[in-house]
Amino acid sequence: QRGFHNLYTLKGGVSHYLENEGPVEWVGNLFVFDSRLSLPPSAYKPDAVSEARMIGKVPENPFATCYICSSQVRELRHRNCANLDCNLL
Incomplete structure (x- = not known):
């Protein structure tokens, strides 16, 4: 009843989009639920080991x-x- 109108979602989520399409056309950030708050799309890696290497870089x-x-x-x-x-x- 109340809330956002014209709200769209990506099938599989942002991480799925970045895995398939890459970060080139993505405008914005990938918000994460830890102390980093967000990652630039170019820093997204699907496996946790690669993601941990990107912290602070x-x-x-x-x-x-x-x-x-x-x-x-x-x-x-x-x-x-x-x-x-x-x-x-």
Whole structure:
């Protein structure tokens, strides 16, 4: 009765899409339920060993600057910063 309208799902989920189609056309992140919060699509690996290797790794070249704290951003993903306004990129 209440809630979102025009809500779509992917058959098999985002992880299934990334396994079959790859991360090239995906815009957004794969949200995970641990301390990482999200993974950029290029970091998704279907097996846990590969996924564990990706924790903490970020690309070398920054592509943006944070709107509030001016830190260099190396990956497009949600971050929990101590400054609530820092989530504005």
